[in-house]
Amino acid sequence: MFLLQGSAPQFNVSLALLLGTVGMLVLTVGLIMFIIFHQRKVIRYQLQLQRMEEEQQKILLTASIRLQEEERQRIAADLHDDAGPLLATARLYLTENLVNLDKSTQLQSIFQIRQILDDTIQLVRNISHSLMPPTLKNFGLESAVNDLFQKIGGSGTMNASSRFHDYKDRLKNEKELNVFRVVQELVNNILKHSNASFIHLTQNVQGDNFILRIHHDGRGLVQTDFEKLNKSTVGLGLKNISSRLKVAHGSIYFEKDPSQTYYKVTISIPQEDPEEILVH
């Protein structure tokens, strides 16, 4: 009411005063509300991201446990189905030797036992090699990868070659094992699913990163396929690759060559771990 009682300039001033005050207040409260709601939105988004990451971790963990169980089952099957009968046969021969006193029969059965034991030793060696290739342990990643590719090439089904251009500074043993397992898994997948006629591996160093590239001319994956499979419950091998690379702080990229003829997989691993760099 007092606004109506004043004169014109006074009315203008009081109107400006009231409008200005209300305007400033609205502006301030509006900005505060915006900041509060924006922060809430950001938090909600972050929580969602965290939940997704946890789910991904869970999938990877389950995959690695399943893989470990599968590996154990395979070793158990190898030992039970192959080594077990061989040793049982050797035992039979030995029992027969105790009963049969004929010299020539005894010699023959000892010869048989030796043969069986040789076979068992070879079998155990094969199992052990499949668990941890001796070339990798003794001579490093380069020799182990070259050996693997030579074996594949030697089978005659596929043209396989590998070349290390710059591997003077070896990676740590744990990292070498992880890289080797990743390469094994990738090569395995290519052999099983791609129907490729050639597979070629090259190694390089870019900056502080160890780079491995695998080319093949069969059917392959691109990054989106890999990510999709990685998030799904299938594709155990790919999840194993992801978890191994995570441990090594590395990354993997699946793509089709620009010429659209080859599929290319690039693995990049820092030569030194980020934690080590921080310590230095």
Added chain:
Amino acid sequence: MFGLADILSLTLSFKGFKNVFYSSVTLQEYLLFALFLYYSIKTKNAKKAILVLSLLFIAFLAVYTFTAKFVRIDSIPIGVETILILIFSFYYLYEEMNNTSVLFLYNKYQFWVVIAFMIYLSGCFFMYIFANQLPQQMVNEYWFIIDIFLILKNVLFSIAILVFALSRNEKTPPRIHQIKALT
């Protein structure tokens, strides 16, 4: 401390040293607000900016106090103070908005203090600006705006104190006699 500045302003306004005392109250208020924001803001460059702008403001206030003619209050320095504190406050909120470690802004007592600054300063801004232009009768008539925002500021400060006290209680580990009593 913020309340102390208000009490001081009321006391000194009766003493006759209008220019100096009004300016000193503006200075006190500005320094207290700016100091609080200086310690709440984490970015180094922003802290430097607060220091530089504060020095400039003090210099401006000094010049204004001894050169300008006061009708009622020091409108222009109050206007500048308001703008500066509002800028610092918005920067503080912007910083907190980008701080991912803060789950809820309103769980921090600093937030309530800054909100109190902002609402009080923005609410009183136009009244202080027009205080010298309006006739005395109108100033008296509209002075309730200042009173409302002063009350609001103090209510928000009380909330801040409450939040501070609650957060301290949460952080304090139980004393030995409390643990013994539990066992």
